[in-house]
Amino acid sequence: MNFFQKRTALRIAAVSIVLASLxxxxxxxxxxxxxxxxxxxxxxxxxxxxxxxxxxxxxxGTMAAEHAAAAAKTIAGGLFDIxxxxxxxxxxxxxxxxxxxxxxxxxxxxxxxPTYSSATYESLRLPDDRWVLRVFVPLxxxxxxxxxxxxxxxxxxxxxxxxxxxxxxxxxxxxALMVSLAALLCGAAIYPVVVHLSNDNERKAREVLxxxxxxxxxxxxxxxxxxxxxxxxxxxxxxxxxxxxxxxxLSGSEMxxxxxxxxxxxxxxxxIPDAILLKPGKLDAxxxxxxxTHVQQGEEIVTGMGWLDGAQAVVxxxxxxxxxxxxxxxxxxxxxxxxxxxxxxxxxxxxxxSKRPYKEPMSFEASMAIxxxxxxxxxxxxxxxxxxxMAGEIxxxxxxxxxxxxxxxxxxxxxxxxxx
Numbered sequence: 001m002n003f004f005q006k007r008t009a010l011r012i013a014a015v016s017i018v019l020a021s022l023x024x025x026x027x028x029x030x031x032x033x034x035x036x037x038x039x040x041x042x043x044x045x046x047x048x049x050x051x052x053x054x055x056x057x058x059x060x061g062t063m064a065a066e067h068a069a070a071a072a073k074t075i076a077g078g079l080f081d082i083x084x085x086x087x088x089x090x091x092x093x094x095x096x097x098x099x100x101x102x103x104x105x106x107x108x109x110x111x112x113x114p115t116y117s118s119a120t121y122e123s124l125r126l127p128d129d130r131w132v133l134r135v136f137v138p139l140x141x142x143x144x145x146x147x148x149x150x151x152x153x154x155x156x157x158x159x160x161x162x163x164x165x166x167x168x169x170x171x172x173x174x175x176a177l178m179v180s181l182a183a184l185l186c187g188a189a190i191y192p193v194v195v196h197l198s199n200d201n202e203r204k205a206r207e208v209l210x211x212x213x214x215x216x217x218x219x220x221x222x223x224x225x226x227x228x229x230x231x232x233x234x235x236x237x238x239x240x241x242x243x244x245x246x247x248x249x250l251s252g253s254e255m256x257x258x259x260x261x262x263x264x265x266x267x268x269x270x271x272i273p274d275a276i277l278l279k280p281g282k283l284d285a286x287x288x289x290x291x292x293t294h295v296q297q298g299e300e301i302v303t304g305m306g307w308l309d310g311a312q313a314v315v316x317x318x319x320x321x322x323x324x325x326x327x328x329x330x331x332x333x334x335x336x337x338x339x340x341x342x343x344x345x346x347x348x349x350x351x352x353x354s355k356r357p358y359k360e361p362m363s364f365e366a367s368m369a370i371x372x373x374x375x376x377x378x379x380x381x382x383x384x385x386x387x388x389x390m391a392g393e394i395x396x397x398x399x400x401x402x403x404x405x406x407x408x409x410x411x412x413x414x415x416x417x418x419x420x
Contacts, residue, residue, distance in 0.1 A: 008194055016187030027179040032172040039158070040121045040135055047075050047083075047156060051139065058141050059087045059152035068094035068152075076101065080135075080156035087152050090114050100159050104130060114138075114153040131160040216263055223266050233350060235406035236398055238262035240346035241339075242413040243394060247386045248342070255417040257310025258339040259410075261302075264311050265318045265343060268298025295319055295328050313337035318344060323377045341380040345371065345387050348378070353395060364395045 051057055054071035058064070068085040072094040076083040081101030085094045090113030097105065107126050114136065121135040139152040223234075241262040245255055269277060272294050276287045283291060299316040303309065317331060317340035324332030352367035362370075368391060375384045398406065 008198065009191060012187045012191050012194065016184050019183040019187075021180075023183060024176040024180045027172075027176045029172075030175075032169070035167075035171060037121075039160070040133055044119060044135055044137055046079050047137070047154060050075050050079075051085075051154065056085060057139050057151060059085070059093060059139070064152075065093045069096070072096040075156065080158045082155075082157035084155040085152060086114055086155070088150055090153065093152070097157075101157060104132065104157070104159065108132070108134070108157065114155065116153075117150065133158045133160060216260060219264060219267060223264075223269055232401075232403035232406045233354065234263045234265075235403065235410045236350045236354070236401075237265070237343065237346045239406065239410045239413060240350060240394055240398075241343050242410075242417065243390065244342050244346060244383065244387050245339075247390065248338075248383070250338075251417065253310060254339070257313060258342065259414060259417065261311035261314025261318075261339055262343050262346065263410075264298070264302060265314055265347065266294065266298065267301050267315060268294035268296065270301070271297040292319070292327055313339045314343045316340075318347065320344075321378045322380050325377070336380075338383075341383050345379050345383055348374075349387075349391065349394075350398070353398070364392065367395075 051071050054067050054074070055063075056067040056071040059068060064087065072083040072085050073096045076096035076098055082097040082105060083095070084092060086092050104126065107128075107130075108124070116136055117138055119135070119137045121133060124132040124134060126132060135154075135156045135158075137154045137156075138150045139154055140148045141151055142148060238259050242255065242259055245258050250258065272291060276283065276290055279287065295316060295318070299312055302311045302315050314337070317329070317337050320326035320329065320331040320336045320340060321344075322333060322336070322341070324330050349367060349371060352362045352370060353364065355361045368388075371379065371384065372388075375381050397409070401409075
């Protein structure tokens with residue numbers, strides 16, 4: 001399991017656990033509420049039948065109190081622990097209770113005359129931890145017609161027994177555990193799908209990135225061939241720049257932009273005429289002015305090329321100098337992009353230490369003497385302070401290296417910083 005898969009597994013597991021933690025209490029509460037309502041609904045239905053049986057639905061006649069007392073006694077003996085029946089004006093006609101009902105009556109909240117128009121109930125937890133369900137039912141002459149006039153009121157109190165409470169809690173807990181398990185199983189089922197889609201997306205992203213890098217290499221080699229170079233220079237300077245940038249803690253898009261910009265720093269030379277680009281002698285003032293346009297042309301080439309947009313910083317400013325005497329904009333100090341300041345050191349160091357068509361390589365000591373002499377004028381002193389301790393190792397690594405060797409070194413950095 002790679003880093004991404006581990007991270008994905010942890011995130012899906014975390015989300016699944018959070019969902020399970022949130023949904024379990026909710027499902028437990030809903031299951032308990034449903035159980036309560038089922039008990040209340042059954043009790044109300046059965047009490048309604050008994051009231052009808054004892055002719056206690058119409059409580060306006062002379063026998064209303066007698067009928068109400070008979071119904072209350074029967075109801076309190078089975079379905080409820082306390083049964084109270086009121087007439088249409090809210091006057092109590094009958095009350096009956098079991099022994100358990102008599103013990104808890106004083107603990108129940110008191111209320112005035114009933115005036116409610118629809119059936120309801122309340123769930124109460126008494127101080128001694130008894131669980132009580134209290135129902136309020138308006139009575140009508142017809143059990144099926146609840147739109148007619150109210151003829152009385154029935155109120156019942158039921159103490160939920162220990163075994164019934166256990167059943168309700170057990171059922172609610174089972175429901176909560178099933179919901180929790182479903183959330184966890186859902187996460188487990190999603191994980192392979194996410195990994196598969198991610199791997200497929202990563203593969204396609206790598207293919208796109210490979211094509212981009214291949215395009216960059218092809219463009220860099222074409223530039224190098226026009227400039228009578230082997231192309232190894234582009235690989236070397238991009239690698240040196242990446243090494244310096246690593247010590248400066250650059251990463252991500254900044255590092256990717258530096259590598260691309262370093263490799264394509266002279267891309268604008270494509271637009272320079274061969275008579276000037278390949279001239280063996282020194283360029284005159286007019287020719288030098290034309291040669292310097294390669295910076296602007298390079299900037300125009302990489303700008304708007306999507307992922308190569310980041311290369312613009314190096315391409316546009318690789319001939320700027322710390323003291324402001326460079327071109328094309330005469331930038332100075334930290335106004336020069338950091339990537340361009342890093343590249344300037346890598347470019348000059350490699351040019352001095354490498355064999356070129358017009359010169360032999362200089363020694364490490366002579367090359368460093370020139371760089372040190374130009375620090376503060378051409379080069380950023382802070383970047384030079386980072387480069388100086390590592391320069392010897394870089395020189396040894398690149399000394400007498402082939403283009404293939406340089407390419408392999410750069411590929412290692414590309415795979416590291418482009419997350420391939």
